[in-house]
């Protein structure tokens with residue numbers, strides 16, 4: 001065998017683990033058999049290029065690696081792995097992890113706090129994930145954090161990926177129209193919550209549940225893109241119904257339409 005042949009070989013993904021991942025996370029039902037084959041190849045390439053390590057004693061096995069590769073590669077099936085080129089490592093915690101925050105306000109006062117996170121994408125650095133959150137079925141923190149990387153691919157966390165010309169202008173317009181509409185909808189919901197209901201508790205869920213997206217999407221346009229990227233694959237009908245033009249924009253970008261599953 002020529003040496004090149006060995007160099008080009010990638011470790012194959014275990015068939016039964018691959019099938020059980022597709023069953024456990026029914027996010028790829030809109031893909032054809034040949035697209036599923038492409039996705040599986042992309043996952044092997046991803047696992048070859050990236051390092052997945054456990055933190056705080058979390059053990060990385062083949063099932064963890066395939067689950068993360070599957071969720072990370074699904075959004076970039078038609079885009080390829082280039083958007084993930086600025087980092088190599090994915091760090092997985094056995095639970096949510098604490099991150100110190102330091103914010104300087106307008107008056108120059110420093111506020112220090114600690115936040116519990118389910119995931120984080122560091123600009124130019126690793127992606128950090130909490131394993132119980134990776135496994136959740138109503139949200140998808142893995143897709144969320146990897147979409148942040150696609151946003152950051154042009155150097156800015158502004159909700160706009162590496163697009164140029166009229167396509168970039170159209171994206172910005174659709175993004176901002178949907179984002180502002182969502183912020184207004186959130187304001188209206190917050191105003192409708194009776195004073196005896198604490199909006200910070202689960203008692204307010206019936207009100208926030210009327211929104212098409214997690215309220216976290218209102219933080220800024222970058223979070224809006226990440227939350228919508230997640231919703232595009234997890235709850236595509238709901239997103240398309242709320243924001244049809246924005247959904248079409250995302251569908252063109254990802255080259256997929258998960259409503260067809």
Ligand SMILES: [Zn+2]
Nearest residue numbers: 144148223226
């Ligand atoms: Zn985020």
